[in-house]
Amino acid sequence: MYREIVQRIITFQSKGLLSFVSFIESIFFPIPTDVLLIPMCYSKPLEWRVLAFITTTTSVAGGAVGFFLGSFLFTEVYPIIEDLNYVSEFNDVKNLFEIHGALIILIASFTPLPYKLFTITAGFLSIDFILFLIFSLIGRALRFYLVAYVTKEHGIVILEYINRYFLYIALVIISAYVIFNLYN
Secondary structure (H helix, E strand, C coil): CHHHHHHHHHHHHHHHHHHHHHHHHCCCCCCCCHHHHHHHHHHCHHHHHHHHHHHHHHHHHHHHHHHHHHHHCHHHHHHHHHHCCCHHHHHHHHHHHHHHCCHHHHHHHHCCCCHHHHHHHHHHCCCCHHHHHHHHHHHHHHHHHHHHHHHHHHHHHHHHHHHHHHHHHHHHHHHHHHHHHHCC
16 A cells, blocks of 8 residues: 555656646757656556646646747847847747748647747747647647657657667767857
């Protein structure tokens, strides 16, 4: 009985962490939620739908916060965009919105593009909020349900691939970050 209670607490806490990371990743956090979603789906394959749902809803909620930050606090947020050296990406995203309109949210919410830049830019450009929510929900659901399902079906292969290359990728990213900050 004690073991079951401890397991429920751990499961609750890990789902809370997944919710938190999904939420902040849509606003500012640089690490994709998939890094947490994949091992969780692998360890609990029967809960892949629940985990994908949690990730989707909290990511879209975070996207809504990003949208409102772009709408109402853009002058306060823009210096942060400058500090993080996202000005070029921000201008690229603005151009994509001008070309494709709100539909670009659907693409950005599904692909590895920095969704956080799209949420803030959508608010800044006063994109229709309902369309923003609909496209975000569709794109994020497609992405996270796909990731969760593939992990459930092929988890060990996915985890071996991540384990094989993750340290190298992390080392390159951290090194580039340190070198970049040394010269700026």
